[in-house]
Amino acid sequence: xxxxxxxxxxxxxxxxxxxxxxxxxxxxxxxxxxxxxxxxxxxxxxxxxxxxxxxxxxxxxxxxxxxxxxxxxxxxxxxxxxxxxxxxxxxxxxxxxxxxxxxxxxxxxxxxxxxxxxxxxxxxxxxxxxxxxxxxxxxxxxxxxxxxxxxxxxxxxxxxxxxxxxxxxxxxxxxxxxxxxxxxxxxxxxxxxxxxxxxxxxxxxxxxxxxxxxxxxxxxxxxxxxxxxxxxxxxxxxxxxxxxxxxxxxxxxxxxxxxxxxxxxxxxx
Amino acid sequence: xxxxxxxxxxxxxxxxxxxxxxxxxxxxxxxxxxxxxxxxxxxxxxxxxxxxxxxxxxxxxxxxxxxxxxxxxxxxxxxxxxxxxxxxxxxxxxxxxxxxxxxxxxxxxxxxxxxxxxxxxxxxxxxxxxxxxxxxxxxxxxxxxxxxxxxxxxxxxxxxxxxxxxxxxxxxxxxxxxxxxxxxxxxxxxxxxxxxxxxxxxxxxxxxxxxxxxxxxxxxxxxxxxxxxxxxxxxxxxxxxxxxxxxxxxxxxxxxxxxxxxx
Amino acid sequence: xxxxxxxxxxxxxxxxxxxxxxxxxxxxxxxxxxxxxxxxxxxxxxxxxxxxxxxxxxxxxxxxxxxxxxxxxxxxxxxxxxxxxxxxxxxxxxxxxxxxxxxxxxxxxxxxxxxxxxxxxxxxxxxxxxxxxxxxxxxxxxxxxxxxxxxxxxxxxxxxxxxxxxxxxxxxxxxxxxxxxxxxxxxxxxxxxxxxxxxxxxxxxxxxxxxxxxxxxxxxxxxxxxxxxxxxxxxxxxxxxxxxxxxxxxxxxxxxxxxxxxxxxxxxxxxxxxxxxxxxxxxxxxxxxxxxxxxxxxxxxxxxxxxxxxxxxxxxxxxxxxxxxxxxxx
Ligand SMILES: Nc1ncnc2c1ncn2[C@@H]1O[C@H](COP(=O)(O)OP(=O)(O)OP(=O)(O)O)[C@@H](O)[C@H]1O
Ligand SMILES: [Mg+2]
Numbered sequence: 001x002x003x004x005x006x007x008x009x010x011x012x013x014x015x016x017x018x019x020x021x022x023x024x025x026x027x028x029x030x031x032x033x034x035x036x037x038x039x040x041x042x043x044x045x046x047x048x049x050x051x052x053x054x055x056x057x058x059x060x061x062x063x064x065x066x067x068x069x070x071x072x073x074x075x076x077x078x079x080x081x082x083x084x085x086x087x088x089x090x091x092x093x094x095x096x097x098x099x100x101x102x103x104x105x106x107x108x109x110x111x112x113x114x115x116x117x118x119x120x121x122x123x124x125x126x127x128x129x130x131x132x133x134x135x136x137x138x139x140x141x142x143x144x145x146x147x148x149x150x151x152x153x154x155x156x157x158x159x160x161x162x163x164x165x166x167x168x169x170x171x172x173x174x175x176x177x178x179x180x181x182x183x184x185x186x187x188x189x190x191x192x193x194x195x196x197x198x199x200x201x202x203x204x205x206x207x208x209x210x211x212x213x214x215x216x217x218x219x220x221x222x223x224x225x226x227x228x229x230x231x232x233x234x235x236x237x238x239x240x241x242x243x244x245x246x247x248x249x250x251x252x253x254x255x256x257x258x259x260x261x262x263x264x265x266x267x268x269x
Numbered sequence: 270x271x272x273x274x275x276x277x278x279x280x281x282x283x284x285x286x287x288x289x290x291x292x293x294x295x296x297x298x299x300x301x302x303x304x305x306x307x308x309x310x311x312x313x314x315x316x317x318x319x320x321x322x323x324x325x326x327x328x329x330x331x332x333x334x335x336x337x338x339x340x341x342x343x344x345x346x347x348x349x350x351x352x353x354x355x356x357x358x359x360x361x362x363x364x365x366x367x368x369x370x371x372x373x374x375x376x377x378x379x380x381x382x383x384x385x386x387x388x389x390x391x392x393x394x395x396x397x398x399x400x401x402x403x404x405x406x407x408x409x410x411x412x413x414x415x416x417x418x419x420x421x422x423x424x425x426x427x428x429x430x431x432x433x434x435x436x437x438x439x440x441x442x443x444x445x446x447x448x449x450x451x452x453x454x455x456x457x458x459x460x461x462x463x464x465x466x467x468x469x470x471x472x473x474x475x476x477x478x479x480x481x482x483x484x485x486x487x488x489x490x491x492x493x494x495x496x497x498x499x500x501x502x503x504x505x506x507x508x509x510x511x512x513x514x515x516x517x518x519x520x521x522x523x524x525x526x527x528x529x530x531x532x
Numbered sequence: 533x534x535x536x537x538x539x540x541x542x543x544x545x546x547x548x549x550x551x552x553x554x555x556x557x558x559x560x561x562x563x564x565x566x567x568x569x570x571x572x573x574x575x576x577x578x579x580x581x582x583x584x585x586x587x588x589x590x591x592x593x594x595x596x597x598x599x600x601x602x603x604x605x606x607x608x609x610x611x612x613x614x615x616x617x618x619x620x621x622x623x624x625x626x627x628x629x630x631x632x633x634x635x636x637x638x639x640x641x642x643x644x645x646x647x648x649x650x651x652x653x654x655x656x657x658x659x660x661x662x663x664x665x666x667x668x669x670x671x672x673x674x675x676x677x678x679x680x681x682x683x684x685x686x687x688x689x690x691x692x693x694x695x696x697x698x699x700x701x702x703x704x705x706x707x708x709x710x711x712x713x714x715x716x717x718x719x720x721x722x723x724x725x726x727x728x729x730x731x732x733x734x735x736x737x738x739x740x741x742x743x744x745x746x747x748x749x750x751x752x753x754x755x756x757x758x759x760x761x762x763x764x765x766x767x768x769x770x771x772x773x774x775x776x777x778x779x780x781x782x783x784x785x786x787x788x789x790x791x792x793x794x795x796x797x798x799x800x801x802x803x804x805x806x807x808x809x810x811x812x813x814x815x816x817x818x819x820x821x822x823x824x825x826x827x828x829x830x831x832x833x834x835x836x837x838x839x840x841x842x843x844x845x846x847x848x849x850x851x852x853x854x855x856x857x858x859x860x861x862x
Contacts, residue, residue: 003660006657007657007658010654010657011654014646014650014654018645018646094639095636095638095639096639098601098606098636099639099640099641101605101606101625101629102604102605102606102629102634102641103629103658103659104626104627104629104630104658104659105626105658106626262608265605265606265607265608265622266607266608267546267547268544268546268598268601268607
């Protein structure tokens, strides 16, 4: 394990070094990414100002959801770059995946180390700013529990999105192409998590509760943190299922990943 | 001219063969349409109209943007860039057809294919779920069709221009990400521009991005009248002409650069 | 001697999926997929012994790469067994691959964006190669493969020949006992081919590395391999000495000579003139009648020669004959 990790860090260091080769243009790209992504929130904010609230939530409250999801997704997108199905699909199709199998190192580590997109910092920064805006606008009755739950939530969301990436990457063993439909759950999931989810029709809510349990990672916990009314009448403990759900999802995705590799080895590329 | 139509035809046929991809793209856009519509409905609550935009109009807006993404290929188009980086550009430049027209032909074929197997079905399914605002007269339909045609020309010329960056730098992908991010933000893709403060909405409307997404949709849902329509078309034509000329100028420079430095 | 590779009744089937037509077909494909089976490798058995340099040849689609993928642990056999040393490749993949090296001519095993030097450095850590050993190996390979000119070039900008040399070096840094080379000379010019061949020979002779090599270039085989295996349609058609095969099925070789002056009658014993064009003469001769060097010697005693070349044209003909007529089936 220690060996795997040190190798992983070595791989990551090399990538980071090469991406920082032109620091000025790197910084430009990160900032412009942050701005472009942030404009979605700006558009939401100016639209919301015509209406006042959405589903009983104020701008600040939504910003907390929004910032958290963006920040965590950005973190995940950077850490799990190797599993980004946009990049992993071609790896499988071109047969480059074989070369990873030929090396005496844990395959998951190798995929993690195969790509590290540092410019995702743009999204991370954007998420952070939105989250800070949320903190300053929303009236939160901060208790120790609520404060401590925030980093836990970030960790859980990173795991959650990461497991979606791993699921997505694994499907390319079969599909041999990147299917856009995965975006519904990854990017779409993160978009949905940016809103108080009771505003969505029942079918969508059910989909994102039981198939892809996004609702447990943003809406329910935030209902607790903000002490909002609970129009879905969920029991209180649902606010605290995030760690359980995230870890289970992650575990499942790794199982599926292993299964995918096994299958890949028996069907060939 | 013949070569141009042949290019459209081939590209159209090829687009139709990506069945799994189109199907999954359709479903994806549909789901995003649902998400956005739900958000708009939640915002409107009991109100039926805000800033002159009715709730049905707003929901139609959400469905139309998603139907048009695949057709206009607004936010992700690096095909030309790839041919520069893998060297196919050489053969393409030697074709007995204007390089711009060649790619335009490909893009029109692609857009037609996407319209038929992705855009239209999506909108039909979408309209099963929501009360949709449709054009009320034949004239309005025709105006919409015309505005879509101009929109495609603007969208294509912009993408062409952005992709040309690859003639100069090996890192044009970064430029593309920025440029397409720009079209994304200013086109009114996230929320109907009508719900923005006037100054912001007006600014977006003047850009090629607003002209290629927001305006056709406004025509479709009947949210523009008389002089405003004329004005919108004027802006569209302005951008079509400007971007095509710009595209040709930049292309000429790029080809020179390619020839002199050998890529 | 104990065999290093034991393959017993090894088979691999691929499923080739047939898509349903039309738009609804795309939906239907999700649930109901039709396929046909391709027997890429079909009941193949062989033994390979330490120190051998074996040519594994066959026409396109014969099953060579599939065999190699099974031997390297990339593919699980459909049936049959394969054992390399004490390992079962696909089961013990992580431990097993420490002891082997592989080069796939069609694609690199190096990091696309990294300079060669960094790629090799990474491999040092991946294979946990002791520093002194790494340095020794690298120094020696660098010299033979002439890597110095492009050590700091990213792999993506290497020419095919350079990349292949870098790949060969990479495959051998960790002192594998056994290496698999799948078309290591594909697309290379004559000089690069020669350099690669010399390197393969060097590794086999000096280090005793066992080598399994696939190629479409019969000259590779003629210059490198004592033993060859011919596979077609997933079946091994021949497994034995290369010379035997040539002696048995083929006979003639070809010597093209350019004389320094025109000779009326440049005949010579034991060789037949098959083509004549001024000072350019092509002889055909039998391996068992006379060796090429002897023939050249005799010629040069009688005539003044400007240039000459022994072609393996004949070998290629033999191989083609075998492929086309399935000569070995009976
Ligand atoms: N992943 C795969 N899926 C389905 N069929 C495959 C796959 N890989 C190979 N095949 C088929 O299996 C057969 C053997 O292929 P293989 O690649 O082993 O041949 P080869 O001897 O290496 O050929 P070449 O000389 O062209 O490299 C061929 O008919 C090929 O089409
Ligand atoms: Mg092969």
